Amino acid sequence: MAEAMLALEGLHKRFGALAATDDVSLTLRPGEIHALIGPNGAGKSTLIAQIAGSLRPDAGRILLGGEEITGLSVAARARRGLGRSFQVSSLAEPLPVIRNVMIGVQAMAGHSFRFWKPAERDPRLIEPAMAALARMGLASRAWTPVAELSHGERRALEVACALAMKPRALLLDEPMAGLGPEGSARLTELLESLKREVPILLIEHDMQAVFRLAERISVLVAGRIIAHGDGDTIRRDPRVRDAYLGE
Amino acid sequence: MTDQTPSDTAPEALPTRPPRRLGRRGTVQLVMLALLLALPVAADLLGHPYYVTLASRLTLIAMAAVGLNLALGYGGMVSFGHAAYFGLGGYVAGIGAYHAFDATAFMGMLPGSDNLLVLWPLAMLACGLLALLIGAVSLRTSGVYFIMITLAFAQMVYYFANSWPTYGGQDGLPIYLRNTLPGLDTQDPLTFFLICFAGLVLSMALTSRLMGSRFGAALSMARLNDTRLATAGINPYPVRLVSFVISAMITGLAGALYADLNGFVSPSMLSWHMSGELMVIVILGGVGRLYGPLAGAVLYISMETLLGGLTEYWQLFLGLVLLGVVLFARHGVMGWLAGRESHG
Amino acid sequence: MPDVSATLLLEQLINGLQLGTMLFLMASGLTLVFGVMGLINLAHGSFYMVGAYLTAAVTAASGSFLLGLTAGLLGAAVVGAVVELVVIRRLYHRSHLDQVLATFALILIFSEGTRWLFGASPLWLNIPAWLSGYVTLPGDARYPLYRLVIIGVGISVAVGLYLLISRTRLGMRVRAGESDREMIGALGIDISRLYTAVFALGAGLAGLAGAMVGALQSVQVGMGEPVLILAFVVIVIGGIGSIKGALFGALLVGVVDTLGRVFLPLAFRAVLPPAEATDVGAALASMLIYILMAVILAFKPKGLFAVND
Numbered sequence: 023m024a025e026a027m028l029a030l031e032g033l034h035k036r037f038g039a040l041a042a043t044d045d046v047s048l049t050l051r052p053g054e055i056h057a058l059i060g061p062n063g064a065g066k067s068t069l070i071a072q073i074a075g076s077l078r079p080d081a082g083r084i085l086l087g088g089e090e091i092t093g094l095s096v097a098a099r100a101r102r103g104l105g106r107s108f109q110v111s112s113l114a115e116p117l118p119v120i121r122n123v124m125i126g127v128q129a130m131a132g133h134s135f136r137f138w139k140p141a142e143r144d145p146r147l148i149e150p151a152m153a154a155l156a157r158m159g160l161a162s163r164a165w166t167p168v169a170e171l172s173h174g175e176r177r178a179l180e181v182a183c184a185l186a187m188k189p190r191a192l193l194l195d196e197p198m199a200g201l202g203p204e205g206s207a208r209l210t211e212l213l214e215s216l217k218r219e220v221p222i223l224l225i226e227h228d229m230q231a232v233f234r235l236a237e238r239i240s241v242l243v244a245g246r247i248i249a250h251g252d253g254d255t256i257r258r259d260p261r262v263r264d265a266y267l268g269e
Numbered sequence: 270m271t272d273q274t275p276s277d278t279a280p281e282a283l284p285t286r287p288p289r290r291l292g293r294r295g296t297v298q299l300v301m302l303a304l305l306l307a308l309p310v311a312a313d314l315l316g317h318p319y320y321v322t323l324a325s326r327l328t329l330i331a332m333a334a335v336g337l338n339l340a341l342g343y344g345g346m347v348s349f350g351h352a353a354y355f356g357l358g359g360y361v362a363g364i365g366a367y368h369a370f371d372a373t374a375f376m377g378m379l380p381g382s383d384n385l386l387v388l389w390p391l392a393m394l395a396c397g398l399l400a401l402l403i404g405a406v407s408l409r410t411s412g413v414y415f416i417m418i419t420l421a422f423a424q425m426v427y428y429f430a431n432s433w434p435t436y437g438g439q440d441g442l443p444i445y446l447r448n449t450l451p452g453l454d455t456q457d458p459l460t461f462f463l464i465c466f467a468g469l470v471l472s473m474a475l476t477s478r479l480m481g482s483r484f485g486a487a488l489s490m491a492r493l494n495d496t497r498l499a500t501a502g503i504n505p506y507p508v509r510l511v512s513f514v515i516s517a518m519i520t521g522l523a524g525a526l527y528a529d530l531n532g533f534v535s536p537s538m539l540s541w542h543m544s545g546e547l548m549v550i551v552i553l554g555g556v557g558r559l560y561g562p563l564a565g566a567v568l569y570i571s572m573e574t575l576l577g578g579l580t581e582y583w584q585l586f587l588g589l590v591l592l593g594v595v596l597f598a599r600h601g602v603m604g605w606l607a608g609r610e611s612h613g
Numbered sequence: 614m615p616d617v618s619a620t621l622l623l624e625q626l627i628n629g630l631q632l633g634t635m636l637f638l639m640a641s642g643l644t645l646v647f648g649v650m651g652l653i654n655l656a657h658g659s660f661y662m663v664g665a666y667l668t669a670a671v672t673a674a675s676g677s678f679l680l681g682l683t684a685g686l687l688g689a690a691v692v693g694a695v696v697e698l699v700v701i702r703r704l705y706h707r708s709h710l711d712q713v714l715a716t717f718a719l720i721l722i723f724s725e726g727t728r729w730l731f732g733a734s735p736l737w738l739n740i741p742a743w744l745s746g747y748v749t750l751p752g753d754a755r756y757p758l759y760r761l762v763i764i765g766v767g768i769s770v771a772v773g774l775y776l777l778i779s780r781t782r783l784g785m786r787v788r789a790g791e792s793d794r795e796m797i798g799a800l801g802i803d804i805s806r807l808y809t810a811v812f813a814l815g816a817g818l819a820g821l822a823g824a825m826v827g828a829l830q831s832v833q834v835g836m837g838e839p840v841l842i843l844a845f846v847v848i849v850i851g852g853i854g855s856i857k858g859a860l861f862g863a864l865l866v867g868v869v870d871t872l873g874r875v876f877l878p879l880a881f882r883a884v885l886p887p888a889e890a891t892d893v894g895a896a897l898a899s900m901l902i903y904i905l906m907a908v909i910l911a912f913k914p915k916g917l918f919a920v921n922d
Contacts, residue, residue: 128483129503409911425899425900432898552714584725588721
């Protein structure tokens with residue numbers, strides 16, 4: 023078994039009496055898409071926040087490429103190669119598309135305390151950003167303000183922003199949210215082609231996409247992972263049926 | 270400006286950044302700067318030193334606002350305490366002159382100086398340090414907390430200056446002889462105006478250059494979406510803190526010049542009305558626009574001079590105009606003169 | 614000697630309480646308006662000034678301090694309601710920057726307008742005879758009755774606010790979270806009347822504070838501004854939006870500021886010559902509450918009683 027690129031080991035997070043994350047462990051191996059699913063209120067957002075670094079777990083460890091990142095800030099995790107997209111697009115609306123991507127390239131190329139040389143036309147920033155945009159089919163929109171993009175284009179831009187940073191692991195939070203069937207299908211294809219470069223931890227509601235893309239699926243219910251396995255195993259698991267279909 | 274984009278070498282024709290032209294905005298800006306330079310020169314030739322001094326005052330207020338604009342307009346940090354840096358800069362000039370005048374030493378250690386080449390860096394250094402302290406605490410918060418805390422810290426400096434009797438306390442500190450620059454006669458109104466003008470132009474050029482750099486890209490992103498910035502691997506806090514410090518240094522240098530212009534520095538330069546006025550100037554001119562502070566200062570000083578000549582209560586009308594601008598004209602004077610722009 | 618300083622300490626503690634209760638009257642309005650409407654209001658100090666001017670004018674005209682006080686309280690509330698209807702309600706959905714600027718503009722309008730109407734020289738408001746006596750404290754010190762009355766009024770307002778917010782329908786709507794309030798609005802209840810009422814209540818309390826302090830100091834343009842900034846420090850320390858935090862912060866700031874001004878110069882006499890000790894002590898004392906604020910923020914960036922953390 024290849025060494026895990028991203029690993030969660032025994033994460034716990036409580037809010038008062040509520041155990042929002044209850045002993046969660048999972049791994050993401052190179053070359054795979056690992057989907058994390060669960061009904062609303064299962065604690066997915068809390069878990070994502072802990073992986074991304076905006077929330078500290080009470081106990082447990084998070085490892086990226088074998089290196090512990092549990093105590094690091096959001097920015098430090100990103101620089102070490104954890105890319106992410108947001109459930110609700112988080113982009114700078116008035117800026118051109120490419121500037122949203124360039125900021126990540128800039129961070130990976132070194133520190134941002136360079137005060138003098140013009141950045142907007144620096145090919146060292148533009149070229150990798152353009153490549154990531156082209157990858158997501160957005161090259162022709164590079165200089166369009168984000169505010170003018172369609173919903174689908176924004177979802178793709180979120181992924182492009184993460185890709186431009188050459189991440190070692192990608193955390194995608196409901197990338198299909200709000201996409202029509204056509205958009206979903208296109209994004210599914212793109213992710214399929216992406217996973218050989220970078221493993222993806224996919225949090226997604228679109229079950230069709232999940233079952234098509236994911237090698238492994240973990241089901242989160244009430245803060246615990248209640249089932250884990252490939253698509254068929256999950257489909258047959260009675261506890262999963264219970265969790266989704268209710269008693 | 271040449272327009273080098275990667276698409277020149279790319280195999281397929283990708284859309285490129287549209288080249289910059291000197292449009293309506295550029296024209297308005299150049300005309301403003303040219304008038305600001307030409308009018309005092311003409312006034313001096315015609316023997317009206319009052320107008321030269323008025324222009325110096327306008328220039329320095331604009332420069333202080335350029336400093337604030339970097340934090341407020343470009344960085345999105347609503348500092349309600351920039352008078353602290355404006356006043357501290359002024360006090361550095363005043364205290365330097367005071368000790369140079371009676372040949373004593375600051376805190377019994379540092380000798381005084383009336384050389385501006387010494388005082389200016391000192392003023393900037395002092396303001397930078399103060400901003401580092403205030404910013405380090407204030408930037409841990411955001412929103413209303415940030416507004417109130419910057420205001421409160423500036424008020425702290427104000428009360429300190431009021432209650433510290435060595436340098437005049439609430440009566441302020443006179444500068445009997447304007448501080449000097451080697452080779453120039455700073456007493457001459459036009460010479461001094463030209464020094465102020467150079468300060469303004471330099472601070473605007475610095476802002477422009479800064480905002481076009483990698484640091485500027487990070488600062489813009491910190492304003493527009495700090496989650497995106499952090500996700501891109503850049504911690505917003507140090508970016509904000511550094512720009513806050515630079516902003517304070519510019520405002521502080523303007524304050525040092527302002528004290529020399531008036532031959533006087535007092536706690537009123539540190540008061541929250543001063544902070545408010547600087548904010549008003551930035552907003553009147555148009556937030557986050559390079560020429561906004563200058564346009565705002567022109568408007569503010571014109572109102573003060575024209576309305577102030579008509580009525581003692583001109584600030585009542587300033588209040589009404591400001592209320593009107595906030596409620597109905599969101600893009601300031603430069604927005605109205607030069608059209609909307611995205612100020613990335 | 615120990616007796617004297619114990620009396621001094623007691624006296625200064627009461628002075629601190631008096632400043633604290635007065636700050637609470639200001640801060641409770643500010644923090645309510647922020648908590649309910651999300652608005653930062655710089656013009657709150659103007660209501661303080663309006664209350665003081667109305668009280669001084671009506672007291673002078675009628676000869677009755679109580680009548681003047683009532684006029685100050687109600688007048689400030691009415692002015693507050695009008696300002697809310699004309700200007701403030703356009704600002705609820707604006708950025709904090711817009712709110713700061715618009716309310717800064719209101720300060721200019723109020724201050725200059727007052728100067729225009731009443732002139733630049735201060736008005737005088739005297740403590741009425743029936744409140745101007747002294748009370749003997751333990752240790753034989755005499756303490757002005759009027760200041761004790763201010764403390765009493767402050768405590769009554771705090772209790773009244775507590776009852777209003779915890780027991781009444783208005784209070785229930787005030788306590789409701791923002792989303793719940795939108796729901797209330799969606800249910801057809803006029804939410805804008807709630808906003809006007811809350812704003813007027815805050816303005817009235819500020820007016821009351823100004824009216825009562827007006828009898829201790831002079832009534833003049835700009836009198837509300839130093840108090841406003843202290844009130845900001847109070848609510849930043851207490852946690853913006855929290856009435857409990859405003860009460861705690863107000864008392865803390867009132868006591869620390871008052872004791873600092875008296876005892877810091879004394880303390881420095883132990884190490885410095887008297888004249889210098891007074892200067893250094895006074896300068897440090899003027900900064901004390903801001904340093905306190907910085908220290909509290911370093912540990913609790915959202916204040917001691919953070920509302921929605």
